[in-house]
Amino acid sequence: MSVEVSCPGCGAPIAFKTGSSIVVVCAFCNSVVARGDRKLEDLGKIADLVETGSPLDIGLHGAYQGVPFELTGRAQLGHQAGGVWDEWYAAFQNGAWGWLAEAQGRFYLTFEQSLPEQTLIPPFDALQPGSAVAALPTSVPLTVAETGVATQLGAKGEIPYKLIPGEEYEYADLSGSHGMFATFDYSETPTRVFVGREVSLGDIGLANAMAPEREARRVAGRQLNCTQCGGPLELRAPDQSLRVTCPNCGALLDVSQGRLEFMQALQPPKTPPIIPIGSVGEFEGVKLMVIGFVVRSVEFDGVRYYWEEFLLYNPQVGFRWLVRSDDNWNYVQSVPPGDVFHKSGAFGGKGDTVQFQGESFKIYQDTMARCEYVIGEFYWKVTVGEQVRAIDYVRPPRMLSLEISMVQLGVEQATDSATSKKSKKVRSAPTGEINWSLGTFLKHAEVEKAFGIKGIPRTSKIAPNQLFPHKKIYKIWGLLLLVTFVLGMIFLATGSRTKVFDQTYALQPVANSEGTQVIFSEPFQLKGRQNIRITANSNVDNSWLYIEGDLIEESTGDVQSFSMPVEYYHGVDDGESWSEGSQTPATHISAMPAGQYTLRLEAQWEKWQQPASVSVRIDQGVPRVLHVFLTLLFISIIPFFVMIAHFSFEKRRWSDSDYSPFGS
Amino acid sequence: MLTKFYLVLSLLIIGGYAFVAFTGKEFGDPERQRVPADVRQSPGGYRSFHFWHSGYRGGK
Numbered sequence: 089m090s091v092e093v094s095c096p097g098c099g100a101p102i103a104f105k106t107g108s109s110i111v112v113v114c115a116f117c118n119s120v121v122a123r124g125d126r127k128l129e130d131l132g133k134i135a136d137l138v139e140t141g142s143p144l145d146i147g148l149h150g151a152y153q154g155v156p157f158e159l160t161g162r163a164q165l166g167h168q169a170g171g172v173w174d175e176w177y178a179a180f181q182n183g184a185w186g187w188l189a190e191a192q193g194r195f196y197l198t199f200e201q202s203l204p205e206q207t208l209i210p211p212f213d214a215l216q217p218g219s220a221v222a223a224l225p226t227s228v229p230l231t232v233a234e235t236g237v238a239t240q241l242g243a244k245g246e247i248p249y250k251l252i253p254g255e256e257y258e259y260a261d262l263s264g265s266h267g268m269f270a271t272f273d274y275s276e277t278p279t280r281v282f283v284g285r286e287v288s289l290g291d292i293g294l295a296n297a298m299a300p301e302r303e304a305r306r307v308a309g310r311q312l313n314c315t316q317c318g319g320p321l322e323l324r325a326p327d328q329s330l331r332v333t334c335p336n337c338g339a340l341l342d343v344s345q346g347r348l349e350f351m352q353a354l355q356p357p358k359t360p361p362i363i364p365i366g367s368v369g370e371f372e373g374v375k376l377m378v379i380g381f382v383v384r385s386v387e388f389d390g391v392r393y394y395w396e397e398f399l400l401y402n403p404q405v406g407f408r409w410l411v412r413s414d415d416n417w418n419y420v421q422s423v424p425p426g427d428v429f430h431k432s433g434a435f436g437g438k439g440d441t442v443q444f445q446g447e448s449f450k451i452y453q454d455t456m457a458r459c460e461y462v463i464g465e466f467y468w469k470v471t472v473g474e475q476v477r478a479i480d481y482v483r484p485p486r487m488l489s490l491e492i493s494m495v496q497l498g499v500e501q502a503t504d505s506a507t508s509k510k511s512k513k514v515r516s517a518p519t520g521e522i523n524w525s526l527g528t529f530l531k532h533a534e535v536e537k538a539f540g541i542k543g544i545p546r547t548s549k550i551a552p553n554q555l556f557p558h559k560k561i562y563k564i565w566g567l568l569l570l571v572t573f574v575l576g577m578i579f580l581a582t583g584s585r586t587k588v589f590d591q592t593y594a595l596q597p598v599a600n601s602e603g604t605q606v607i608f609s610e611p612f613q614l615k616g617r618q619n620i621r622i623t624a625n626s627n628v629d630n631s632w633l634y635i636e637g638d639l640i641e642e643s644t645g646d647v648q649s650f651s652m653p654v655e656y657y658h659g660v661d662d663g664e665s666w667s668e669g670s671q672t673p674a675t676h677i678s679a680m681p682a683g684q685y686t687l688r689l690e691a692q693w694e695k696w697q698q699p700a701s702v703s704v705r706i707d708q709g710v711p712r713v714l715h716v717f718l719t720l721l722f723i724s725i726i727p728f729f730v731m732i733a734h735f736s737f738e739k740r741r742w743s744d745s746d747y748s749p750f751g752s
Numbered sequence: 753m754l755t756k757f758y759l760v761l762s763l764l765i766i767g768g769y770a771f772v773a774f775t776g777k778e779f780g781d782p783e784r785q786r787v788p789a790d791v792r793q794s795p796g797g798y799r800s801f802h803f804w805h806s807g808y809r810g811g812k
Contacts, residue, residue: 560755568762575766579773608799619776640798645787679776688798712773719769723762730754 095119096130106160106179109246113161120243122250134253137164137242142190143289144176146245150293152197156181157292159188161245165238171330171469172241177248178292185248187282188292189271192467196269197292198284209272209279212258217492217522218430221262226283230262230270233425234521263426286424314339315348323465324366324379325401332465335365340462340472354472357383357461362412362544363398365464369410369538371419376400376408380464386455386478399466407467410535411527415544416551417535418487418527428488428524435479435490438747442481442488444526449481449488452552452745456494480552484741485529487553493521529553550741558730565727569720576716584709588612589687592703598696609687609704611642616682618709623674625703626654626693632669633693633700639677642684650675654702676710 091104097119102112104123111122113134120131148159157178164172178186178197189196201224203209209223217232224230240255257275264270267286272279289295312321319336323329323343332343333354340352361381363369368377380399385392395413402408409420429443440451457478462470477492529551532544589612595605614620626633632655639648652675658667693700742748771777787798794800 558754561758564755564759564762568766572766572769575770575773617774617776619778640787645789645792645798647785647787649782649785651782676778678778678781686798709776712778715769715772719765722765726754726758726761 091123093121093123093128095121096128097121097133104246106158106246106248108183108185108248109160109177109179110249111243111247111251113243113245113247115244120251120253131251132253134240134251135242137162137244138172142174144174144188144190144294148294150178152178152180152186152287152292155184157186159245161247162243163240163247163251164242166241168237168239177246179246179248186284187271188287195287195289195292196284197287198269198271198282201281201283203281209281212260212272212274215260215272216434218425218428218435218490219432220429224262224270224281224283226264226268226270228264228266228268228426229429230264230268231426231428231430232260233263234261235259236521263424265424265427267424268426312343312348315341315350316353324377325403325465325467329379329465330468331462331470333463335463338463340470342469343465352472354461357463361396361398361463363410363539363541367539369400369535371400371408371538374402374405376402376405378410378464380462380466382459382466382470383461384457385460386453386457388455394460399464409525409527410530414549414551415547416549416554417530417532418551418553419530420489420525420527423488423524423526425522425524428490435492440481440747442490444488447483447486449483449486451747452480452482452487452742454479454746457491482553484553485555487527487529489525489527491523491525493523527553529555550737550743552741552745554741556734556737558733561727561730565724568723572716572719572723576713576719580711580713580716583711584618585711586615586618586708587705588614588708589704589706591705592701593689593691595691595693595700595702597699601696602692603696604690604692607689607691609689611684611686612706614639614680614682614685615708617679619679619712620677621674621707621710622650622652622677623672623705623707624652624654625672625705626700628654628656628671628693628700630657630659631655631694633691633702635702635704636690636692637704638688639680640686640688641680642686644681644683646681648677648680650677676712679708 092101093104094100095102095114095117097114098117100114100116102114102121104112111120111131113120118133118136120134122129122131144159146159146162150157150159157180159176160179161177163175165175166172173189173191176188176190178188180186184199187198187200189198207223210221212235215232215235217235220229220231222229236259237256238259240251240253243251255275257273259274260272262270262272269285271282273282312323313319314321314334314336316339317334317337319334321332321334321336323332329343332341332348333339334341338354338356339350340354342349342351363378365378365381368375370376377400378398379401382397382399383394384397385394395411398410398412400408400410411418411420423444427444436451436454441448455478456475459470459472459474462472475494477494479490481488481490532546536542536544589609591609593607598605620639622637624635632653635652635654637650637652640646652673654671654673655669656667656671657669658665660666687704687706689704691702739750742750787801791801792798
């Protein structure tokens, strides 16, 4: 039921249209008017809203999960880092209020939760961005994504709480998987808790909502003139951009207020971006335009290392990044903090890991990254010289990067104790905001294909998340070892091992040491397709007996020769006994055609003056374990060299890391 | 590329092993010879033939 009253500030009529609203902002004098039990209270004047190009407006009707609502009010809150965000207040038909936060083109709809008294919400100072908060009875664990101080800057319409102009309060945003979102509002005691999720405008029945000025900016792009040089410049993402550089004079301009405002004159880059601003590339089936280019750097041992980041934009999917570092490329997109799990929230340190989509990522680097140069337009308030703490975690071919926003506290002189060299060191502290992004390694050919270009520089340097190209070979190797083993077992189990001949011969003394005795056996049958094992046995003792044999096929005259020394020596040397040779050697020959065979033996022996004896046995279908081992060996040669190459690859991958598992 | 090459080569090796095991093939056999037909048809047959051996191989 609407209640009309007069503004205590200017006397103009104002109306509390929603029964449960607490304050109304006078449309005439911007007084924030609260209704108490008995009288109206003027909470002071609040500033006009800054134009942010929001698609929403007071009076719009939507619905969430089937319950209709109306947007009745809007507050604009200042971020400690300098930006603003909007909060819209949705009065639902069932009497509930929804808080619809809008920041960087994203929307989060939350509802205040009444928690049991014993619920322990962590105090503001105890919150660590990235750490999990277990206090809330939500379906998924929530992680602190940002902590900060908000300032009430502007407001309009009807608002469901006592908004005091200029008031500052501490807050924390929490994020969970599947878009889960929550806010702790420390402006009151006990802490107010809002829980909900990230929504699209379609989710809340406002898909067609589009403030006229935003629509015009989005569709037409925007032609502007630089405030420094007067030259023309174009905004390619006019409804999202907060900063733009002039392509003519290089000035960095603020565009957040809907008009250009000079901020900083930038030095031109040493080399222009390898992919020019305005180029369009296709990734994952989506065409993305390069709208910004950033050069960033880190310092190690006094040496500064640079890399390049290309900001890509498509109105349907938002922003992506293409990162070029040491001529290696990554395709990068942001990840909700709640999707990344860290055991403590105290990021960094040797052996640190994070979990993402069921996979563990190892820490690779933890550095302070500095923005060196920018061209184009950006959706955040970029400044040259700004620093973030950047921690990279890798699991090739992916890399999770955590950026912890830092605020500069001052500059101090530092002296290197070893060299006595003085340098300036920037002191900074976390702002309480973290951002996660997921990079996927790209081959050079993929980048070239995406942009339809050729000849981007190659490198032999291994990227932190570059996949070892021959890793698949291990799986194949394992499979082939198994196949060989099983095959070997089958042949070993099914070998016939048939004895086809066994005879002992007495040898008479011969005339001299060169003399031999020739013996022909009785004919015997050999089967085809079965190998032949010939075993000799002679009771030689520190002596030898030598056999030259022939298997003669009776009908064709085919002859397969073989030779077999039977020698066995033993003794004691320096108190240690030794032996070599065997009294029962064996030799294998290939299968012969099936048929009747005679064995010819020609024997010669060391003690030719004395008689000797020799036994000969022939078996067929004898499984060969040696062949199984040889096969296993041959199929392992290439994987062995691949393993060596892999080890070298991993060493090179980690050579630039402070957290190398191979040591420094 | 290497993976495909390895897969093909390994399958050939395993196939070779299976062939050897199935056919009873051994490696390092001396060359197979044939006793000439006239020798086989002569009195005494191959029993009178001087085979292709080079003599003594043993000893220490």
